[in-house]
Amino acid sequence: MSSRRSRSRQSGGVSRITEDQIGDLVSKLQQLIPELRSRSSDKVSASKVLQETCNYIKNLHREVDDLSDRLSELLASTDTNSAQAAIIRSLLM
């Protein structure tokens, strides 16, 4: 595995990795982002995809933070055993 990692570092410049491969990965990334999914891939630049990816990840981080806050508040007001029981019950239904 370490040889694989060092090989990818050596090929760090654009020489080993073709533009096509990068374009392929960028379009795959585009499909993941709800903002850009509907737009056709030839109309969205790589720069835009990267920008939206960064924004999307930041948004997801913020959502997880908010949810963590909410969960900590909810858990503080109940006892954990009944909370866990409620979760398990909801998953079994």
Next chain:
Amino acid sequence: MASSSISNPEAGPNRLRESKSKNRRGIGIDNRIEDVKIAKTKWNTEAEQQIYSLKLMEALRMTRENLPSPAEEVSPAGRSAVRRTADRILAAAARGRTRWSRSILTSRLQMKLDSNRHKKHKRLKVTGDIRSKKPVARKRLPAVQQKVRFLGRLVPGCRELSLPKLLEEATDYIAALEMQVRAMTAVAGVLNS
């Protein structure tokens, strides 16, 4: 009989390992990416989300037992503990197959060790990075390069990664984060009612 029963379940990973070693002779990145895709966690399944919810509840229960007082729970420290737990369980679900997940799990360990060693090692690491980055060159980077760097900083453990690898990690990380949001939203919904 015994040999066939052993070889069958191993047929999958062995086939992967064989095709990986064939591709090492430089056939292309695409095949490697396909192999890795098969091995990674499927974040969009209901099962994965349910398992995550259960493990998260269990881990939160254990964290709660260690808190000194109930007031701690809603303090900023208590809230960030929930966030860290959620991230740790998410990283564990990746089963060590992605760089970002391994980085989350080892950084927890590093932080625990550093708090005992007065964070000396961590500081050294940070200055090392800043020195090698050469702020003057950073201004001259084209916009796309800047965005790539920014993305590398957002995904844990992917700062100095080649572009294809980084995009691959980002793809998996986004899927995992989406599952995390779905699971935590569902859990919060259940606890609310």
